[in-house]
Amino acid sequence: MRTPDYREKMDAEIEGACILVIDDDRYLLSAIGQTLKLSGYQPELQGDGETALTKLRQGLSCSAVITDIRMPRMDGLELLAAIRQLDGELPVIMITGHGDVVMAVQAMRQGAYDFLEKPVDEDILLNSLRRAVEKRQLVLENRALQDRLSRRKESFFHGMVGSHPLMQQLYRSVEKVAVESDPVLIHGATGTGKELVARALHQLGRPGQPFVALNMAAVPGEIVEAELFGHVKGAFTGAEREREGKLGFAGDGTLFLDEICSLDLSLQGKLLRVLENLCYTPLGSNEERPFAARVVAASNRLLDGEIAAGTFREDLFYRLDVLSLHLPQLAERREDIPLLVEFFCQEYGRERGESISPFSPEIMADFLSYHWPGNVRELRNRVRRICVLGCDGITGEKRGDDQTLREFVAEQERQFIVNVLRQHRGRVGAVYEKLGLSRKGLYDKIKRYHIDLEQLRN
Structure with a gap:
């Protein structure tokens, strides 16, 4: 049951609706146009079907069409067929002369919304038109709802949330990369969701198999090797029983190595051999074991810089960087x-x-x-x-002891600039002198602080 609010909303949408009217009889065309105006509609009057069709193809948005059947060059049936091809749910009301009932029935079979006989009764026309416009509004509402649902569905992807084109591109890349078996290197700043991407790759590529994660920065350096390779009984003091490492426990699933840039250089060489030979040796053992898992590594620092600094092996980088995924920052x-x-x-x-x-x-x-x-x-x-x-x-928020002086000053400066820009609706030309900056200086700060001028202008 429709609520009173819904009915008021529908009435408001009907009032002012554009109606395309086509008739080669100028007197009748003008009369219908006057009737529609007096009833609150916005008539678009055309004297022939070809011109009307051109208007629709150029983007004219109307809620219904009223057209005569018998017209020169393009008759009403031809126009109806063309309109149905453009938009099969746009209501078309046909006006017929006496004796054109057979043609009117044919029009109804071809998808016309209604047909009216000449001379057209004003009340009958307006009642039919109101029903047609209501139907059109419901169709448009349904389309908008489907569009919102579709966009909303596309905004959620295996735990990730975002409809921005950068995220949509990431989702498509993940789907393509997931079905491969090559190593993947995920680049992304802290907090961008690197593990979510790794889990999405696993869910799409190796569902039902183990997903094993190891954060290289969170495990003390002296036990990383044992965590990664495992050990046999007696391998070192305190090794009272054999323990499976992450390499073995991953099985045929996915091994996610987070913060790979924190891995010690000596272990980087051992990991490189695992990737090259697809086998590993637990600590204290001479027996090689097969390695079948897919390796997904992630770093919040650019590994090119780590290589230049001598803290990351270039050969390991190229072994890991077969397939790359870049995560956008929230800004x-x-x-x-x-x-x-x-x-x-x-x-x-x-x-x-x-x-x-x-x-x-x-x-x-x-x-x-x-x-x-x-x-x-x-x-x-x-x-x-x-x-x-x-x-x-x-x-x-972060203040005082949790924040350095440089961070505090930068945050205050950024907030001050944002407030002034907001007062002037994002107009840089009206602001930079007030801030005691050159135009270029203000633009530099806008870029440094990731200030969205478009957002402030709106």
Whole structure:
């Protein structure tokens, strides 16, 4: 059952709807146009079918078409067929002369919405047109809903959230790379979701097999080798029993080596041999064991720089960098922030078994203008803090002892620039002198702080 609000909304949409009217009889065309105007419609009057069809092909958006059947050059049936090819759900009301009933029936069979006999009764025409326009509005609403659902579905991909073109490109790349067996190197700043990408590769490429993750930066250097290769009983002091390492435990699944740049140089050589020979030897053993898992490595630092600094082996880099995936920073896809906020609010609400109210426009504006050095992880933490503490959570950002003087000054400078730009709707020319900067100097700071001028202008 439609609510009163829905009916009011529908009435408002019908009023002002564009109606395309075609008739070679100028008197009748003008009369119909006058009737429609008086009823709140916006008539688009055309004297022949070819011109009307050209208008539609050029993008004329109308809610219904009213056309005579008998016209020179292109008659109403030909026009109906052409309109059906352009948009099969655009209602077309046919007007027929006396004796054209057979042709009218043919038009109905070809998809006409209704047919009316001349002389056209004004009330009958308006009633038929209202029903046609209502039907058209429902069709457009349904299309918009399907489009939103389609975009929303495309925004979620194996735990990742984002509809920005950079994310859509990443999703497509993951799908292509997942079915291969070559090593993958994931590049991405802290908090961009490197492990989510690794898990997506695994779910798409090797479902049902083990997914084994090892963070090289989180494991003390002296035990990384044992964690990776495993050991036999008596391999070293305290090795009272044999223990399977990550290489063996991964089986035919995926071995995810996070923060690969933190791996010790001596172990880089041993990992290189594993990748080259597809076998490994546990500590304290002379027996080689086969290695069948797919290796996915990730780094939050550019390995080119690590190679130049002598902290990462170039040959291992080329062995790992067969297939590469680059994760965008959150500042590069600000359009996804509202979607991510909604997702994290729902996540928190499910955990607590309660509904979370939407964030205020002021909070969202701050989120959209912030540069997010911690990327999606920082955004999630911020959202959860506000969910727990309410508005008190907004002031609980990094301050004082948790922040260096340089970071504090930079954050204050960025926020000041954003506030001034917002007051002037993002117009750089009206702002740079007020800030005591040259135009180039302001643009440099806008680039450094990832300030979205387009967002501020809107």
